[in-house]
Amino acid sequence: MVIGIDIDNTITHTTEMIMHYARIFGARKGLNTVSDPRFYYLEDALGWDQAVADEFLFQYLGHIYREMRPKEKAVEVIRELKKDHHIILITSRNQQYPQVEEATSVWLKQHGVEYDRLILNATSNMHYFSKLAVCLENQVDLMIEDHHDLVSEISAHMPVLMFDYPYNSHLKADNIIRVRHWEHIRLWVRSWQQA
Numbered sequence: 451m452v453i454g455i456d457i458d459n460t461i462t463h464t465t466e467m468i469m470h471y472a473r474i475f476g477a478r479k480g481l482n483t484v485s486d487p488r489f490y491y492l493e494d495a496l497g498w499d500q501a502v503a504d505e506f507l508f509q510y511l512g513h514i515y516r517e518m519r520p521k522e523k524a525v526e527v528i529r530e531l532k533k534d535h536h537i538i539l540i541t542s543r544n545q546q547y548p549q550v551e552e553a554t555s556v557w558l559k560q561h562g563v564e565y566d567r568l569i570l571n572a573t574s575n576m577h578y579f580s581k582l583a584v585c586l587e588n589q590v591d592l593m594i595e596d597h598h599d600l601v602s603e604i605s606a607h608m609p610v611l612m613f614d615y616p617y618n619s620h621l622k623a624d625n626i627i628r629v630r631h632w633e634h635i636r637l638w639v640r641s642w643q644q645a
């Protein structure tokens with residue numbers, strides 16, 4: 451089986467690290483630093499202008515991607531899945547941001563994440579790229595993801611294990627399996643294989 455896995459807020463605690471640096475950047479610039487967790491995007495969660503959010507990301511993404519923590523059991527469960535499945539990490543992280551591709555591969559290596567292939571957003575659109583297209587091209591059978599729009603799109607074609615967050619709480623469909631821990635993923639894949 452081919453399993454597609456998102457990185458941010460799926461393998462990693464990304465929002466936590468973004469908010470850490472957003473508080474530093476925001477305090478210096480006199481911006482709001484109290485986020486609304488119902489929103490996925492930084493500019494919406496903090497009420498910043500898009501240009502300010504872009505400036506922040508451009509400056510800090512390298513640090514953020516290097517310093518974030520993996521979610522509990524993520525590394526261990528992915529390693530176990532890789533024994534029986536082909537693992538493709540599919541991320542909207544854009545190759546055009548400075549240091550992003552390097553920071554991503556270095557982080558994965560440092561934390562011992564095992565995978566067969568890593569696919570980043572190679573388009574010029576910093577905010578969107580079609581993971582569904584990548585999934586279909588690579589014959590992905592199952593996707594693990596947290597982003598509401600991507601989950602909605604991909605789940606029309608295959609099951610999606612969706613990490614539970616306030617910004618995706620409105621989503622519900624037969625093909626969407628809400629999970630809170632990597633241990634749930636381990637158990638779900640095991641029973642799916644046996645079915």
Ligand SMILES: [Mg+2]
Binds near residue numbers: 456
């Ligand atoms: Mg994500």
